[in-house]
Amino acid sequence: MPLLEVANLRAYFHTRNGIVRAVDGVSFSVEKGETLGIVGESGSGKSVTCYSLMGLIPKPPGRIESGTARFDGADLLTMGETELNQIRGKRIAMIFQDPMTSLNPYLRIEEQLIEPLLIHEKMPRAEAVKRAIRALEEVGVPDAARRIRSHPHEFSGGMRQRVMIAMALITQPDLLIADEPTTALDVTVQAQILDLIARLQRERGMAVIWISHDLGVVASFCQRVLVMYAGRVVESGRVEDIFARPLHPYNRALQRSIPALQGKGAELYTIPGLPPDVSKPLPACAFADRCEFAQPECRTDEVVLKEVEPGHASACVRVQRGELKL
Amino acid sequence: MTPFLELRDVKTHFPVEHGLVFRKRVGTVRAVDGVSLALRQGEILGLVGESGCGKSTLGRTILQLLPASEGTVVLGGRSLTALRGAELRSARADFQMIFQDPYASLNPRMTVFDTLAEAIRAHHAVPAGELPARVAALMEKVGLAPRYQRKYPHEFSGGQRQRIAIARALAVEPKLIVADEPVSALDVSIQAQIINLLAKLSREMGLTLVFISHDLSVVRHIADRIAVMYLGKIIELGPAAAVFDHPLHPYTQALVSAVPVPDPAREKLRQRVVLAGDPPSPLNPPSGCAFHPRCRFAVEACKATGPALEEISPGRDVACLRARELQAGS
Numbered sequence: 115m116p117l118l119e120v121a122n123l124r125a126y127f128h129t130r131n132g133i134v135r136a137v138d139g140v141s142f143s144v145e146k147g148e149t150l151g152i153v154g155e156s157g158s159g160k161s162v163t164c165y166s167l168m169g170l171i172p173k174p175p176g177r178i179e180s181g182t183a184r185f186d187g188a189d190l191l192t193m194g195e196t197e198l199n200q201i202r203g204k205r206i207a208m209i210f211q212d213p214m215t216s217l218n219p220y221l222r223i224e225e226q227l228i229e230p231l232l233i234h235e236k237m238p239r240a241e242a243v244k245r246a247i248r249a250l251e252e253v254g255v256p257d258a259a260r261r262i263r264s265h266p267h268e269f270s271g272g273m274r275q276r277v278m279i280a281m282a283l284i285t286q287p288d289l290l291i292a293d294e295p296t297t298a299l300d301v302t303v304q305a306q307i308l309d310l311i312a313r314l315q316r317e318r319g320m321a322v323i324w325i326s327h328d329l330g331v332v333a334s335f336c337q338r339v340l341v342m343y344a345g346r347v348v349e350s351g352r353v354e355d356i357f358a359r360p361l362h363p364y365n366r367a368l369q370r371s372i373p374a375l376q377g378k379g380a381e382l383y384t385i386p387g388l389p390p391d392v393s394k395p396l397p398a399c400a401f402a403d404r405c406e407f408a409q410p411e412c413r414t415d416e417v418v419l420k421e422v423e424p425g426h427a428s429a430c431v432r433v434q435r436g437e438l439k440l
Numbered sequence: 441m442t443p444f445l446e447l448r449d450v451k452t453h454f455p456v457e458h459g460l461v462f463r464k465r466v467g468t469v470r471a472v473d474g475v476s477l478a479l480r481q482g483e484i485l486g487l488v489g490e491s492g493c494g495k496s497t498l499g500r501t502i503l504q505l506l507p508a509s510e511g512t513v514v515l516g517g518r519s520l521t522a523l524r525g526a527e528l529r530s531a532r533a534d535f536q537m538i539f540q541d542p543y544a545s546l547n548p549r550m551t552v553f554d555t556l557a558e559a560i561r562a563h564h565a566v567p568a569g570e571l572p573a574r575v576a577a578l579m580e581k582v583g584l585a586p587r588y589q590r591k592y593p594h595e596f597s598g599g600q601r602q603r604i605a606i607a608r609a610l611a612v613e614p615k616l617i618v619a620d621e622p623v624s625a626l627d628v629s630i631q632a633q634i635i636n637l638l639a640k641l642s643r644e645m646g647l648t649l650v651f652i653s654h655d656l657s658v659v660r661h662i663a664d665r666i667a668v669m670y671l672g673k674i675i676e677l678g679p680a681a682a683v684f685d686h687p688l689h690p691y692t693q694a695l696v697s698a699v700p701v702p703d704p705a706r707e708k709l710r711q712r713v714v715l716a717g718d719p720p721s722p723l724n725p726p727s728g729c730a731f732h733p734r735c736r737f738a739v740e741a742c743k744a745t746g747p748a749l750e751e752i753s754p755g756r757d758v759a760c761l762r763a764r765e766l767q768a769g770s
Binding site: 155156270271272273300301302303304305306308309327328329330331332333334335353354357358367368369371372373374375376378379381382383384385388389 | 490491597599627628629631632633635636639654656657658660661662680681694695697698699700701702703704705707712714715716718719
């Protein structure tokens with residue numbers, strides 16, 4: 115049994131300007147100890163997917179319209195707040211892009227680090243502080259016993275992100291959800307953080323969901339990848355297959371448009387048009403308007419994510435029918 | 441060949457002051473600390489480095505948006521650092537800037553037409569009757585349909601807004617553009633459009649472009665040469681592909697190896713040089729070579745002597761005491 119199994123998740127936002135179908139029928143699973151990458155551009159629904167699992171989307175206007183998310187057998191989407199609180203912050207932890215907005219600027223790091231231990235493990239304060247200092251040392255904060263008395267603004271961006279990671283991992287979670295935690299950091303600091311998470315993951319057998327728009331980070335860090343577009347998964351598979359043999363025109367176009375994979379100075383491929391507005395009615399395949407291979411039936415035929423090669427699924431009807439070799 | 445843009449030992453220092461009434465100078469941030477560079481006309485220079493290395497400050501100093509504390513900036517034979525007041529204002533038609541955030545750099549209350557017309561008129565007397573045609577031509581040049589000229593910035597996407605910002609910079613027919621992280625705020629698929637556009641404009645109009653970015657793969661793609669900055673100084677300078685593929689300075693090596701490559705097969709084989717710690721503070725830089733506390737090749741001499749940028753093979757400049765020795769050994 116997978117650690118987390120999400121089926122047919124739909125999260126809509128009911129706004130004055132219409133219904134925003136942010137997540138529109140997403141299914142995936144995460145095995146124990148596995149690293150799953152979710153890639154997509156802004157507005158593709160990658161973050162909302164994970165926020166929904168954690169009960170973190172504002173309701174209203176947000177609403178979970180359908181779906182299940184079984185974590186160790188129990189459905190996160192239907193369980194009560196008390197039950198969810200037993201899991202959230204303890205067995206599933208989350209880290210965010212901007213550590214400054216997720217740390218309380220008024221509180222010393224110490225107070226923020228020991229809070230989950232006091233709440234979830236009912237640990238005596240003195241012991242919790244000791245454990246917190248050890249957690250800071252593990253993520254490479256030098257002089258942890260003294261630095262734990264500092265406030266967040268006294269740390270650099272990279273150090274703050276380390277504090278966030280220490281906080282997320284202090285309860286030894288089974289699953290870590292990371293929402294672009296390195297996007298705001300310099301590449302050298304990003305490399306340090308990636309190394310750190312990979313090491314902790316090896317040591318503890320923790321599963322990770324890594325949300326990113328950076329294909330480079332995903333390629334170097336994840337084992338399996340979901341590619342999202344307009345609230346749906348359009349391709350999923352092992353990371354090697356996603357990059358070596360794209361099975362969806364959107365994934366292929368994305369890879370052709372990044373400079374790192376193209377010859378120097380070559381004209382970069384550009385995807386025509388704009389990312390779709392998910393509050394408007396979309397064609398059956400949301401990418402059809404921008405796809406160079408689209409045919410009339412792409413706008414009408416029902417689109418389902420189907421396995422095309424072993425462990426490698428695509429939501430492109432033309433690829434599924436074997437008409438299209440990308 | 442006389443260079444088109446030349447920086448001679450440019451320094452931009454900021455005083456750090458304490459006290460409310462009796463302000464006392466307690467230190468100096470050496471944001472740019474002795475940069476010399478020469479660009480030919482039409483060249484694209486990529487300026488890279490981590491946050492706080494001084495790359496944006498250098499960009500602004502070139503454009504006289506920040507006064508240089510020392511040194512000179514010469515553009516087309518004329519010293520910009522010597523210009524004052526009205527002279528400087530009229531010279532500004534020659535050089536323009538493109539900023540990172542097209543949401544912040546456009547006036548939300550002005551239509552595209554107003555924004556571009558204002559820029560055109562700022563430096564050239566153009567009869568009002570000619571303006572619509574000029575605006576339309578500018579919009580076409582950056583790939584925007586002229587029929588959108590009555591729209592406001594909020595009606596455009598991020599990529600389109602960046603096109604408007606580029607059109608505004610081009611309105612005065614500049615010879616030099618400094619673009620500070622022009623694609624960092626954009627989605628991957630939109631980044632490609634803007635990179636293609638800037639490359640095309642530079643090629644077609646002979647524009648000299650200083651492209652500031654923290655994204656090395658973008659810079660490698662668009663730039664002719666790359667300058668790598670660390671703590672206010674250029675520590676490596678050379679042809680873009682060469683610097684990226686065979687970096688000579690230990691810092692550049694670490695920087696390049698930290699960039700994740702979107703190719704799982706190559707990623708598995710790669711040796712990463714992970715730097716320890718954060719960049720040091722420019723308020724209190726280390727002695728000698730500023731990189732020595734984080735450098736895996738540092739020797740005793742590196743603590744004492746700050747190396748100068750030196751050409752160690754044709755077209756490759758490096759500021760490292762051990763550069764020749766390390767190059768021979770690799």
